[in-house]
Amino acid sequence: MKLAGAALNQTPLDWDNNLRNIKTAVEQAKEQNVDILCLPEMSIPGYGCEDLFLSEWVSVECFERLLEIKEWCEGVIVCVGLPVRLNNTTYNCACVIKDKQILGFTAKQFLANDGVHYEPRWFSSWVPNTIEEFEALGQTYLIGDIIYEHKGIKFAFEICEDAWRNANRPAYRHIEKGVELIINPSASHFAMSKTDVRYHLVVDASREFDCTYLYVNLLGNEAGKMIYDGEIIIAQNGNLVLRNQLLSFKSIDFECAEVSFETPLQPVELDLLPVDENVEFISAISLALFDYLRKSRSRGFVLSLSGGADSSLCAVAVAEMVRRALEEISLEEFAQKTNCLSPEEVAEYKQLPINELRNLLVGRLLVTAYQGTINSSDDTYRSAEELAKSIGAVFYNWTIDEEVKSYRGKIEHAIGRNLTWENDDITLQNIQARVRAPGIWMIANLKNSLLLATSNRSEASVGYATMDGDTAGSISPIAGVDKAFIRQWLVWAQLQLGYEGLHYVNNLQPSAELRPLENTQTDEEDLMPYPLLNQIERLAFYERIAPKQVFEKLKGTYPDEQLKQFIKRFYSLWSRNQWKRERYAPAFHLDDYNVDPRSWLRFPILSGGFREELSEL
Structure with a gap:
């Protein structure tokens, strides 16, 4: 049997884009004489519709689109994801279409409800081993825990989270019913090193259940924050049959392979090379920026380039976005998706060497500015200027001392005294950061571009950032990773x-x-x-242990009294600055956790600030 998966770069409620990608994948499957094609979870509406899944009309719209897709599926079995709403209850489903006929809908049984996931808010779990009938637009259909069959081979589904439930996963029931092929359409978010876990989940399942396993993930920055790596894996009896390159810039990554159910592969032990998180990080963030740019219909990026680590990484990420995209898709497709070149310019530039072409396109897509004060050093100016020059970015340089002096003079006149560094340290620091925001926002407005905020996760944890200053931006691409990682990555x-x-x-x-x-x-x-800050942060909010336990875990890394002071400082600053985390620009989820209250970590704006817990130190 010839099995195929198509990782699709979908967008919530972008019906034209989503159906165009689905149709292209179906056509590729028919050209390749594929038996079964699997598309990702929720591929019709997009996985990231969030509270729109609670709207009746969205499910109705999806069903109408499904009937369009059905007509494309002649001579091939296609598995496509959509929400199905029955009796005011919504289910996350995979629909199986064969020769223009809908065979049934399999509904997800286990809903993701940890970390960045809130599926039970929108969907209900299906009861195992149950099948029901329902009517839609004059036709009757089956929905539930269905076993399908093709060429004498029984196949069934695990939908994303279903496979992560160990002893309770549907595969145990499927195998008892003679299923030889398990298909898993997923929307499994990217996190560094997660692909290793997912690989073992699939390959080990194929060995344990003595079956063939087809896994297909969503692709790209679908809805703004979550990134999907587009992983496609086919495994049989513990053997890897197919695995694709992750984090593609293509709209559709189509992969297929033949498997034999008559003479299945014999189980083997596979060694897996360790994942390089430095490679994963830049692959993910560059694709995320590319999709965010084109899906927001912006014309480029603007960056306040200070010469420091954070803004330098943002600049390099844009340059790598251009380079990686050009290596994978054509200049014509790149220009069409980013709207950065005319057809005449494409024809003129397509013969340029890759590095020259990269710098030319970075010059079209990235504007930077160094906004110095009397407190800025020559070192950071040189750092900013040389980096911008080396990647081809537009580089402006101006000072903000006059604006700082103007604000300072107004306030000193109003309060009747001079501001001093001894008494007014935070005030005098913050006004410099805030004064930088209006000018760089002006450039972003002029260019119809996205302003990149440069805060990292370590700064977000302790509020080491000036609101409406260095936090200003449309997107905060590195807010999901810590400062120590950023420094070593550079x-x-x-x-x-x-x-x-x-x-x-x-x-x-x-x-x-x-x-x-x-x-x-x-x-x-x-x-x-910074390494200590990151350790405290992880223990406190990933491992979720109390301040006293954090101290016991870290005891010996620093003198006891100094360590206690660091821990107290972290928790105090964390509690005081939740309101800042609520206001940061949208950030990409890149690590196995983040501190974004709108995705991974909720915390009260007002709290007791761990006073009693810290007193135990």
Whole structure:
């Protein structure tokens, strides 16, 4: 039997785009004489519709679109995902179409309700081993825990989370009923190193259940925050039959392979090379930026390039977005999706060497500006200028001292005294960061571009950012990763990706550069060492242990009294700054957790601030 999966780059409620991708995948399957084609979970409406799944009309619209898709499926079995609403209850379903006929709907049994997932808010779980009839648009259909058959081979479904439920997963019941092929349409979000877990989930299941397993994931930045890697895996009896390249810039990644059910492969043990998170990170963030750019119909990016680590990474991510896209899709497709070149320019530039073409396109898509003050150093200016030049970005340079002086003068006149660094440190730091926002927003407005905010997860945890200043932006691409990871990644990018312009920033200590230069301000002196901050953060909110337990876990890494002070500082700043996390620009989910209250981690804006818990230290 010839099995196929098509990872689709869908967009919530973008019916034309979604059906066009589905139709292209179906046509490819027919051209390749495929028996069964699996498409991702919720591929008709898009997985990220959120509360719109509660609307009756969305399910009706999906069903009408399903009837369109049905007519394309001559000579092939297609498995396509959509919501089905029965008696004011919505189910997450995979529909099986064969020769223009709907055979039935399999409904998801286990709903994801951890981390970034809130499926029980929208869907209901289907009861195992039950099948019902329902009527829609004058026809009667079957829905439930259905076993299908093709060429004498029984097949059935696990839908995404179903497969992660270990002892309770549907596969145990399927095998008892003679199922030889399990199909899994998924919308499994990207997180660094997660692909290893998913790989074993599929391959080990094929061995344990003595079956063939077809897994297909969603692709791209579908709805803004979550990234999907488009993984397609076919495994049989513990053997890997097919696995694709992840995080593709294509709209459709179609993969197929033949498997024999008469002479199945014999079980073997497979070794898997460890995943390089540096590679995964840039692959994910560059695809996420590409999709965010085109799906928001923006014309490019604008960045306040300070010369520091965070803004430098954002700049390199845009450059890598261009390079990686050009390596995978044509210049014509890139220009059409980003609207950055005319057809005449495409014809003129398509023969250019890849690095020259990359810099030319970065110049069309990325505008940067260094906004210095008397507290800015020559080192950070050189770092910003040289990096921008090396990747071809537009680079502006202006100072904001006059604006800072104007605001300072107004307030000093109003309160009747001079502001001093001894008494008004935070006020004098913050006004510099805030004054940078209006000018860079003006450039973004002029260019119809997205303003990149540059806060990272470590800063978000402790509120080490000026609201309406360095937090200003349309999208915050690196807010899902910590500062220690960013610093080591920049060194890796210089050495492995050839971004020599990072040489300057990699020799600097991270600094906000908001105090007078003679104060030699550094981030870690203001806060604590970044690796320790990340350890406390992970123990507190990933492992979810109390402050006293955090101290016991970290005891010995620093002198006891110093460690206690760091822990108290972290929890106090965390509690005080939840309101900031509520207001950050949308961020990509990149790691196995994040601190975004709208996706992974909810926390009260007002709380007791761990006072009693910290007193136990």
